[in-house]
Amino acid sequence: MRDHVICTVGASLQNNIVRGLVFGEEAKRFYEEDRLSEISRILRKQDDPLNNRNFGAEINSMASIVKQGIVDQRETLYLLVSDTTEGEKIGKILKDYFKENDHELDFKNVHVVKVEGLNDSDEFTFRNKGLRNLIREMAKYARLNRERVVINATGGYKAQIAYAVALGQALGIPVCYRFDRFNHMVELPPLPIGLDQKIYNENKLIFTLLDAAGELELSEFLKVIGWKSWADVPEKMKLFLDRVHIDGKDFVALNPMGLIYAESVEWDYSAIDHPIFYSNRExxxxxxxxxxxxxxxxxxxxxxxxxxxxxxxxxxxxxxxxxxxxxxxxxxxxxxxxxxxxxxxxxxxxxxxxxxxxxxxxxxxxxxxxxxxxxxxxxx
Structure with missing residues (x-):
């Protein structure tokens, strides 16, 4: 049974509101005055969320998911919004709408999750923080209900969609996407294959350390692992790592594909039996x-x-x-x-x-x- 949805959120609804052409000047004024519940009220009065593009990608796609029976019941909806004022506003509007409406799109529980760093005003932060945190948040909620969750990757940045699909494949979770010209969802079922466990088994200290620390100064990373330089890192491992330069120092972290791979493998808890993870207190x-x-x-x-x-x-x-x-x-x-x-x-x-x-x-x-x-x- 599928009754949990992780939904990425974009800006299509916000664009429809601020232009003032779709919902009128009143909705635009409500948005500017932060009277967001009033906008949710306006949305509830609109008809045909399946086909009416005024609702935006998130409501259109959720209507398709419900109509096609991709979810059996409407238990919990996670709305993953960008780290922007606009993202927070749209999250509140959508939460109110999905908590109560007459279109059979209401969910018992609706959570708005702001993805830290997911902001396209800074390319470096977006790539090295935002996308990683997006994967972490999706994976966190997917792990809670792996057999009951589906990912709706329709809304948001194109990079979000690509990584949502990859994560769904890695975790064995169905991913759905609605194209602009169609009123139905394309469901991408998980492939009946798994990613190679061998790379993790050979490098479990690296995955454990970077998963725990987030990012680590390159010199410390090399010292812990026992390598003299970046050149000593195996090429197959570099596929999962980002090396970034911040404030005159080099840091290393799992890149988005590294995080996705880390979600797909079976972890060995003995990897924390290393002094790097120990407290220095008596x-x-x-x-x-x-x-x-x-x-x-x-x-x-x-x-x-x-x-x-x-x-x-x-x-x-x-x-x-x-x-x-x-x-x-x-x-x-x-x-x-x-x-x-x-x-x-x-x-x-x-x-x-x-x-x-x-x-x-x-x-x-x-x-x-x-x-x-x-x-x-x-x-x-």
Whole structure:
């Protein structure tokens, strides 16, 4: 069943609004005054979102997706907008429209996701930050519901469309696109082939490091990997890397295709067993807030707490809350907001903690979560 849609968003609706010719001067004035809910109201009064080009590419294409039965139900819609004032405005208008309308295009949940750096006013930022973040955001939401998601790549920059298609193929997710002259979607089903795992297996430290750090100064990158110069980097690996010059220094990062490849392979969490990922703090220096409250529970669970701060990846462990209500012995962990949340339940009560690491990418924290759960399961 497909009931989640990741939709790239462009400027076609905005162009129709600001010209004042399609929806009238009133809509143009509402847009300029940031009365965006009024524009959503005007859109709801328009007829035939499938064929009426006034709605813009996003609404036209979503109408096609629903009519063709590409989604079985309308559960969640992610609107990926550009890092511009216009992108934020159009995102709000579309969110209001897709939350409530009479055209059977309403979704239970609608999220607007601003893609940092996705702004064509600066070519360098667009290429080296915007496109990478676009892939990261699409991949993040695709991973949450891989069997239930479809990518609508109709709106946005042409580069967005190309990388959305490539990511869909890599993850085995269908991608849809609507051409201007047609009122139906062209569905690109995932190919029944996978990308070669061998390159990752031979270079897993590189992928893990750059996925975690985002970008790294070239000299540090070469030192960690053990190469003397850029010339030592294998050509097949360079296909997945960008080398960029910023403020007089060279940096290296996974390029968009490198990020897509990284999403397609099976990751080996043992790759974080390298000193580059370790904290330089002593275990006793990592504890924050444990002297404030929950002393009975802290005392009972102190051996487990010691085990946690002994893990080399944890830079600090914060006690954010506690309860003396007994609820048995169990654990719960969750990667969220750049940290690892750890909930520890004991016979004396519960401790609520947040573990922070040197790197905060979701995939790196998932690897740390795997290590933490192993320690907790052995000691609880």
């Amino acid at each position: 275990p006793e220096e990592k504890l924050v807030g444990f002297e404030i409250h929950g002393q009975k529970v802290v005392k009972q669970a102190y051996k487990i707490i010691e085990k946690l701060v002994e893990l080399p990846w944890i830079n600090s462990l914060h006690l954010t809350g506690s309860s003396e209500k007994s609820s048995g012995s169990s654990i719960r962990t969750l990667v969220q907001d750049g940290c690892l949340k750890v909930e520890l339940f004991t016979e004396k009560g519960a401790l609520y903690m947040k573990a922070y690491c040197r790197y905060r990418s979701d995939r790196f924290l998932e690897a740390v979560r795997f290590k933490v759960e192993k320690v907790l399961s052995e000691n609880i």
